[in-house]
Amino acid sequence: MTSGTQKSVAICRDGSSSLPGPLCHGVIAKDGNVCFYGFECVNRGDGDDPWPAAQLEAIERVSAAICRAHGWTARSVIGRLEWSQDKIDPKGFSMPGMRDRVANA
Numbered sequence: 001m002t003s004g005t006q007k008s009v010a011i012c013r014d015g016s017s018s019l020p021g022p023l024c025h026g027v028i029a030k031d032g033n034v035c036f037y038g039f040e041c042v043n044r045g046d047g048d049d050p051w052p053a054a055q056l057e058a059i060e061r062v063s064a065a066i067c068r069a070h071g072w073t074a075r076s077v078i079g080r081l082e083w084s085q086d087k088i089d090p091k092g093f094s095m096p097g098m099r100d101r102v103a104n105a
Contacts (some may be wrong), residue, residue: 005029037066038080047091059098064105074103 008027015021027033041059043049063077070076079095080087 041090043090043092045089045091049092051090051092056093056098056101060101060105063098063102067102074099077102 005027008029011021012023012027013021015023026037039059039062041055043051043055063074066072067074067076077095077099079090079098081089082095
């Protein structure tokens with residue numbers, strides 16, 4: 001049992017001595033956590049590792065579903081490289097192209 005969002009996220013990410021983490025894919029905070037979702041998409045991140053059509057479709061579909069659920073547009077779909085100065089991914093597909101796919105999903 002934890003108290004507070006940060007402690008909850010930590011236990012979900014790290015687990016405990018009796019139950020190693022990660023314990024889940026996401027944490028829903030008391031405030032509803034409606035402003036941000038993040039997915040780790042399996043890829044080497046070198047720009048050469050291919051993105052299979054099934055994987056790109058899954059990114060498109062989950063992004064479109066989240067946008068529909070919140071009444072957001074495809075403009076809300078961003079890559080880490082667009083909001084973090086210490087991240088460079090995704091490489092190998094463009095976020096504008098993915099946003100076009102989400103908008104048409």
